[in-house]
Amino acid sequence: AQSVTQLDSQVPVFEEAPVELRCNYSSSVSVYLFWYVQYPNQGLQLLLKYLSGSTLVESINGFEAEFNKSQTSFHLRKPSVHISDTAEYFCAVSANAGGTSYGKLTFGQGTILTVHP
Amino acid sequence: DAGVTQSPTHLIKTRGQQVTLRCSPKSGHDTVSWYQQALGQGPQFIFQYYEEEERQRGNFPDRFSGHQFPNYSSELNVNALLLGDSALYLCASSLGTGGFFTNYGYTFGSGTRLTVV
Numbered sequence: 001a002q003s004v005t006q007l008d009s010q011v012p013v014f015e016e017a018p019v020e021l022r023c024n025y026s027s028s029v030s031v032y033l034f035w036y037v038q039y040p041n042q043g044l045q046l047l048l049k050y051l052s053g054s055t056l057v058e059s060i061n062g063f064e065a066e067f068n069k070s071q072t073s074f075h076l077r078k079p080s081v082h083i084s085d086t087a088e089y090f091c092a093v094s095a096n097a098g099g100t101s102y103g104k105l106t107f108g109q110g111t112i113l114t115v116h117p
Numbered sequence: 118d119a120g121v122t123q124s125p126t127h128l129i130k131t132r133g134q135q136v137t138l139r140c141s142p143k144s145g146h147d148t149v150s151w152y153q154q155a156l157g158q159g160p161q162f163i164f165q166y167y168e169e170e171e172r173q174r175g176n177f178p179d180r181f182s183g184h185q186f187p188n189y190s191s192e193l194n195v196n197a198l199l200l201g202d203s204a205l206y207l208c209a210s211s212l213g214t215g216g217f218f219t220n221y222g223y224t225f226g227s228g229t230r231l232t233v234v
Binding site for chain 1: 160165209
């Protein structure tokens with residue numbers, strides 16, 4: 001089984017400042033890792049994912065996350081945030097193709113990012 | 118190209134009643150997964166359907182049941198509603214249980230907001 005802990009429930013930040021949203025996971029098997037974003041009254045949109053290869057993954061809108069296996073972390077970062085980044089962010093994990101729960105996502109509790117002008 | 122469509126968008130039910138939520142997957146997708154997102158929480162996996170069969174199930178009671186039709190659309194049924202069933206119910210579709218995340222990943226719908234009074 002897998003579990004995910006998002007260490008901050010709310011993160012307020014000023015526009016153009018850097019931000020880090022923290023995520024730690026627990027799993028007895030190898031995993032895939034994801035960050036999803038949810039805007040008010042909408043479903044989830046995939047922001048970025050780590051499946052294999054380079055431990056640093058990037059999204060098209062400037063976010064990046066680094067998989068750290070030894071610390072079982074997958075923190076999300078952005079060097080300069082915009083007002084439009086205000087949303088709730090969810091870290092998620094799935095057993096990889098060899099796991100019995102492959103195809104099922106386990107989510108963290110979410111982090112509300114609020115960008116102030 | 119239509120994404121995942123869920124209906125209805127909102128509904129209100131009384132304790133003890135039964136409810137049916139519907140999901141049409143993204144064109145070309147054949148696998149449907151359902152998640153429950155309580156207020157202030159991350160989504161929790163309910164179950165997944167592929168080839169009209171339940172393939173995986175999360176920690177939800179038998180009051181939660183589902184169905185997948187030959188056209189890949191799906192229904193989620195909840196019997197004997199409790200106040201605690203109030204949540205946003207999300208449907209996600211994908212192509213097959215193989216190559217799940219590597220090639221195609223999930224596409225989420227906008228959800229059905231269920232309120233039990």
